[in-house]
Amino acid sequence: MNMKRLLVPFLVFTAGLLVLVVTAGLLLFPSQPQRSAGKVPIGGPFKLTSHEGKPFTEENLKGKPFVVFFGFTHCPEVCPTTLYDLTQDMAALGKDASNLQAAFITVDPERDTPELMKTYLSSFDPRIVGLTGTEEEVAAAARTYKIYYRKVPTDGSYTMDHSATLFLMDSKGEFYGTSNFQEPEETRRAKLRQLVKNG
Ligand code: NI
Numbered sequence: 001m002n003m004k005r006l007l008v009p010f011l012v013f014t015a016g017l018l019v020l021v022v023t024a025g026l027l028l029f030p031s032q033p034q035r036s037a038g039k040v041p042i043g044g045p046f047k048l049t050s051h052e053g054k055p056f057t058e059e060n061l062k063g064k065p066f067v068v069f070f071g072f073t074h075c076p077e078v079c080p081t082t083l084y085d086l087t088q089d090m091a092a093l094g095k096d097a098s099n100l101q102a103a104f105i106t107v108d109p110e111r112d113t114p115e116l117m118k119t120y121l122s123s124f125d126p127r128i129v130g131l132t133g134t135e136e137e138v139a140a141a142a143r144t145y146k147i148y149y150r151k152v153p154t155d156g157s158y159t160m161d162h163s164a165t166l167f168l169m170d171s172k173g174e175f176y177g178t179s180n181f182q183e184p185e186e187t188r189r190a191k192l193r194q195l196v197k198n199g
Contacts, residue, residue: 072111
């Protein structure tokens with residue numbers, strides 16, 4: 001008997017079987033939703049100063065689900081848009097968002113004093129706390145959230161390049177998910193609603 005003539009149909013059969021098994025596996029065990037039981041190493045301890053000039057750590061946020069966003073008050077567009085959207089979203093969530101907290105951490109501590117952050121944030125939801133610190137404290141906080149930021153010189157001044165991710169954290173301070181200003185309003189609000197309900 002010619003084994004080579006049997007080999008091709010055998011391989012085709014085996015490949016077909018493999019596809020069937022993988023498909024059945026995917027149907028039976030769909031990929032987990034975004035929640036990952038705190039296994040994602042994003043977020044963690046930080047030591048900063050609030051816009052009220054008081055010491056503020058991640059412990060001040062734990063106990064309730066919270067949102068963390070890194071930016072700076074001189075940001076021309078992304079930061080104000082994000083904070084405006086977040087303010088609208090929190091209002092839209094109404095009572096549901098009553099235990100939601102939010103932190104706006106500056107990546108520009110050189111200019112963003114607690115006083116300036118307080119004035120800046122008075123245009124947004126009062127639950128958003130502004131956080132600043134020394135260069136080192138801010139860098140350490142940014143590292144725990146794995147965000148990128150960089151000083152970019154402009155004509156006689158500078159601006160900051162930075163990640164614009166909204167981090168959704170559960171009440172234990174564990175990573176829950178992300179959002180950002182480019183997401184449709186409906187998506188953002190659904191995520192926040194889910195965070196408030198399950199986080
Ligand atoms: Ni910005």
